[in-house]
Amino acid sequence: MAPASSKLHAITDDKTQQQNSSCPAASNGAIEPSNAKCAASSNHLLDADEFRRQGHKVIDFIADYYAGIADYPVHPSVTPGFLLNQLPADPPSRPEDHPDGAFGPALQDVRDVILPGMTHWQSPRHFAHFPASSSVAGVLGEALAAGINAVPFTWAASPAAAELEMVAVDWLGKALHLPESLLFSGAGGGTLLGTSCEAILCALVAARDRKLADIGTDRIGDLVVYGSDQTHFALRKAARIAGIRHDRCRELQTCLADMFALSPAALSAAMDADAGAGLVPLFLCATVGTTQTTAVDQVGALCAAAAPHGVWVHVDAAYAGSALVCPELARDAIDGIEVVDSFSMNAHKWLLANTDCCALWVKQPKLLVVSLGTQNEELILRDAAAEGHDVVDYKDWAITLTRRFRALKLWLVFRCYGVEGLREHIRAHVRMAALFEGLVKDDPRFEVVTERRFALVCFRLRAPDQLMDEGNEKKKTTAAANELNRRLLREVNGVALGPYMSAAVVGGIYILRCAVGSTLTEERHVRQAWEVVQERATSILRG
Amino acid sequence: MAPASSKLHAITDDKTQQQNSSCPAASNGAIEPSNAKCAASSNHLLDADEFRRQGHKVIDFIADYYAGIADYPVHPSVTPGFLLNQLPADPPSRPEDHPDGAFGPALQDVRDVILPGMTHWQSPRHFAHFPASSSVAGVLGEALAAGINAVPFTWAASPAAAELEMVAVDWLGKALHLPESLLFSGAGGGTLLGTSCEAILCALVAARDRKLADIGTDRIGDLVVYGSDQTHFALRKAARIAGIRHDRCRELQTCLADMFALSPAALSAAMDADAGAGLVPLFLCATVGTTQTTAVDQVGALCAAAAPHGVWVHVDAAYAGSALVCPELARDAIDGIEVVDSFSMNAHKWLLANTDCCALWVKQPKLLVVSLGTQNEELILRDAAAEGHDVVDYKDWAITLTRRFRALKLWLVFRCYGVEGLREHIRAHVRMAALFEGLVKDDPRFEVVTERRFALVCFRLRAPDQLMDEGNEKKKTTAAANELNRRLLREVNGVALGPYMSAAVVGGIYILRCAVGSTLTEERHVRQAWEVVQERATSILRG
Structure with a gap:
């Protein structure tokens, strides 16, 4: 297994090379004849025929990978540095000279150098992590979205992408037996993000700002966030990022007798104690399907415990959310879900939608927009068609402005599998x-x-x-x-x-x-x- | 143009349907014969032959799209609701019955219903936004990563993916003429995130926590963040999320005479005024290539102004960062870059790496880990091979734990184009x-x-x-x-x-x-x- 990359030249940074208004490439004597022609544009980089030629190879590569995936150890026997030591320290100056173009040898290196060092999440013997479930529709939906490569940060930036996202999250919410209160078809709405970490952070920031608007910005240090000792680290990460004090994150103890579910009585007691001490209960993250044991917090009872304190209740169903498509699994798991403020799950985990595809639904989308909304002054591209309409600009619902067209693959998953x-x-x-x-x-x-x-x-x-x-x-x-x-x-x-x-x-x-x-x-x-x-x-x- | 989706049935949620330990599908009399066979597993959903068959169609679809993209208006003439009104309100219960499987009609709908409503970011006549530049290597790198679908949140979760990311960000940093201080080959290091919003937020949170460790957590309300009136909204969004008070975000005025660059003198004066008022200057976001006019803030002079206040300096080169591959463009644009604390750019904007691919480099990666690091208690999967080694667990460098294998496409871009x-x-x-x-x-x-x-x-x-x-x-x-x-x-x-x-x-x-x-x-x-x-x-x- 000789890494083809060893053939590559190191970057040669010719500091004397200047931009030349006629043809900079040709002005540099060091450039080899085959590259000396002055490209009028970059469009050879996205040539349809070249894409077709290399694309078919990649499809066969992936299909062969699935056909032979059982032959790989799920987890490689490698030691840290194994790949760092094989690859050159500097990027190649020029693509490799190969009759079939540089893509062929690169793909060969993926097979010979990279794949043997991967943990194979799609292996049928992978039982370690919650899945990152792939499907034909999921992978090809990703490929299609990458090909189209639109950035639907506003409705105007790609109307069909924005509306397909609205459709897809409502479809998903209905399939998961979520209440109308969280859907566009009710008074709520949803969006597709990358991960549950982002979903929890968005919800927490909206909750924080609503509360601080009531009690004053200078009381951020008094806000308290609740979960159990089984709650995913994503909550603590989100709380830290949002400026919640580390000592204001309650990780309430669970026990085997309760199957590691958060006790509503313990929650109630903790909130009362905090309120009594002059602190401000802010946010509860209940979990449906914890990471360690898939424990299910009793959403209804927890909401009842949280209600007297005006706490925002978020349900993190990152893994088990997918199971809610089955009525027999949903029935008890989300009992009481009607009153929660927000809900998130990862369709990329167990619902065939490939990484990444986290759905977040909120009861009051306007609270997300209040916290995360941006003015549009940078680029004046208001769409005349959108004037007077209440369009959804998803950039105002999330941490990020730039976003991928994730709705396409989720919609394809529904179309292909039902x-x-x-x-x-x-x-x-x-x-x-x-x-x-x-x-x-x-x-x-x-x-x-x-x-x-x-x-x-x-x-x-x-x-x-x-x-x-x-x-x-x-x-x-x-x-x-x-x-x-x-x-x-x-x-x-x-x-x-x-x-x-x-x-x-x-x-x-x-x-x-x-x-x-x-x-x-x-x-x-x-x-x-x-x-x-x-x-x-x-x-x-x-x- | 009749949306094929009109043929789809609405979801029929049979509440009486129960999970059955032998074969739940067969137990439901409503299921049609063709679906009545009891699938032993889900593996038909990722069947290699089916993937190959449909995958080749998708490649041809994308290639045809590029070949004909000039025939689309860049921006569609549609009004809000145009797509919402065409698609059914409920997800399909079963895939469409079609000799070629449901994927064919779905792809036809992408062509007939969705593409006509898109803004075509890859159109050669798209001059509106900064680009979301696609390339053969970028699209196919995305497809390949989706096919492999690994989640490299730790080194152990996919060693080759973690190490390829280290290689790719160092290659990119060297190609962009970044100083060794920001690279793994120096004392720094980089990571690939989704967007600049995340990069700025990560840097800001690390800066905030370093400062609060010095002055006390309860002084979060005194922290001040600096940019110009041309700085991307990402800074204000990050500041809000991180709990910085809205009235502590300074947007210093720029002018045409300065080509809308941030004035070091104005920065110095603002910081002195804030410090004099008992506030704490925290963070400066300098921009190389602003969104509105590609103004270039003078990094060296701004760092000198910020230094007396111990301010973290981040450089946002979201768009223009790609141009730094050209020495003649890099020379003045990042003069003084050696002393900045962090630097980010979007390789998905103008460097052919497809959405999303934001690179963030930091001088002291350990400060990211202090703020964003998570303990590993959830899933005990420490790799025996990694014991005693200083591996990079990228989950501790970012907002999110789950992450995509973005390094693959960036590495392919370098391999294919040099x-x-x-x-x-x-x-x-x-x-x-x-x-x-x-x-x-x-x-x-x-x-x-x-x-x-x-x-x-x-x-x-x-x-x-x-x-x-x-x-x-x-x-x-x-x-x-x-x-x-x-x-x-x-x-x-x-x-x-x-x-x-x-x-x-x-x-x-x-x-x-x-x-x-x-x-x-x-x-x-x-x-x-x-x-x-x-x-x-x-x-x-x-x-």
Whole structure:
């Protein structure tokens, strides 16, 4: 495997080279004859025929990658610096000389140098992270959006893109059984962002500014944000960015008995205590499907607890939001959702929409615009057609002004699979996770630590008998069991062409996580994964 | 043009439908025979052969789009609601029944329903916004990254992606003549984000937290942020998000005599005044290439003014950053850059890297990590190989945790075009802009308002003689000239298959903006654009 890049020249920065009004390239004697012609424009860089030629190669490349993805270890055996040390320190001055153009050798390097160092998120044996689910419609929707490459920051900047986004988020909201209060078809509305971090930050900033408008800007230091010790770090990150004091972020403790859901009573007590101390409860982030164990906070009860304090309630359903397409999964998970202020989920996680595609819905879009809206004085391009109409300029709903045309792929996903197709997709994964859960339960050496709710199984090897019998030395037992499972994960992930799993520590318990979610995962991959876990466990327990 | 979507059924949400452990789809009598088979998995959604089949169609679709793009008006003649009214209010329950699968009709709708409502950013006649420049390597790099669909939020989450990003940002920094202090090859480092808004926000939050660690968290209300009245709204947006008081954002006035660059003396005076009033100067955003006129703030002199106050200096070169590949354009534009704390530019704007690709470099990456870093407690997946190494976990450098594999396309752009190819691309546009500028200057009815520096020409029709002669009624003259040019823009943009331009108001003067930057723009498009402007001007002045 010789990196083709070794053939590349380093940048040669000819400081004497000047812009020349006639033809700067030709004026430089150092340029080789093949490049010496004076290009009248840059349009060869986006030539339709060249695009077609190289594009077909890329499609075949990706198709071949999917066809052969099971032959890659999910996680590569590489050490830090492995790629840095292979690539030249300087960019190439000229593209590689190759009969087929420089694109061919570059693609070869992707295959030979880059792919072997990747973690293959689309591998059917990837059970470690929540999925980044790809689909034919999702990948090609991304390709199509990249080809069109519009920047729909305002309605005028690309009317069809702005309106397709409105359609797509309403479709998605309806498919997920969200209430009308959050949809354009009601009084709310949604947008497509990159990530849940952005969604939570947008909601938090809107909530903060509404509150500060009431109590005075100088009280920013008194604002308090609430979540549980299971809430995703995205909340703390958003709070830090928004200028909330670090010591005003409450991470309320959860426990195994509550299946690690946030207790409404604990929330109520915390808010009362803060209010009593002269602080100002501001924002609650409830989670439907936590990262570590897919715990579901009881939205309705939490909203009731938060209401007396006028707290903005956001629901983060980054992972489990996709499952809400299935009525049987949505029913209890979002009970009470009607009164929340905002809701977000990642359609790129488990709904086939490829990275990135986070949907955020808010009950009062105007509050986003108050906080994040920009005046249009920079570029006067108000559309005559839009005058007098209430168009949505999505730049005013987000952290960023520039944005990609994400609606296209989400719309394609709906067109190509339909809501029923998405349900079947989710149910297939839930069924496979249930299968894995059953296999764990059938082996008395193991236990399922938290009830499976979606497609994540949290399990572990029980501590060996001799340790379990040591009576009250619970701490020692826990430590020993944790060490045992830590070793088990390391060994499972070390098996050549085996499954790739992850772990978490909740309530002091080290658990293994098997997250079924790759689009390519089949039942046989799940069964094989379990066989590897059993086999490694047997080996460890024997030793 | 009948939207195919009208054929689609509305979602039918069968509330009685339950998850069934054997085969939920088959248990529902409503499902049609063709869908009644119990899919063992979702893997048909990412089937290699289906991907290949549909993927080749998408490549041809995009290639055809480029080949025929000149036939579209750059900006569509549509009114708000045009698309909302064509698409069904509910998502389809099932994909459309079509011999070729649902993807075919969906693609047909993109062509027939969506594209006619788009603003075509890749049109060779798009002179309105700074470009969102596409290239074969950029589009296909996006497609490839979408196909691989990895989420490199940590080194372990995809080692090759993390290291390729380090390589790509160092290559880019060297190509742009940035100092070693900002590169990994020095003591700094860079990352690829979505937009300049994120880059400025990251830098601002790092600066804020460093300062508050010194002076105390409760002084957030005293922090002051500086820019000019030409600074992009991204600064104000970032300041708002970061909790900086609205009345602590200084927008220092610029003037035509200074070519709308921020005056170091004015900055110095403002900072002294604020410090004297007990406030704390925090952050300066200097701009290299402002949005309205591509003004260049004098970085070195501004840094000298800011230094006594310990202010973090960020340089926003969102647009003009790409031009720095050309030594002759970089020379003066970033004089003094060695001492700045951070620098950002959008490689997706004018450097062929497709949306989105914003590069941010910082002198002290650890300050980003202090502000934005997250503990890894959620998912224990530390890589054994990474233990003891100083790997870069990019999630700690940004607003977001989830991120796309943007480095791949940037690396492909360098591989396919080389630094010299990028220079030729920039120079071709600069040359065409110079041509347009010359044409404006040759017509005595017009004037170039601000000196052209990159590929934006800011021009306007002079006020008619009779008004010019009215002596001291300058205000009236200005208003009349502004109205004249407002009408000119409206008429130019109204010409069928004509150019699409924009306007700005600087120092009270309404200017027309002709930004050359589309990859497909050739000299003939620039000449034709000027002919349309002249022809419309003649018509207006005659009337």
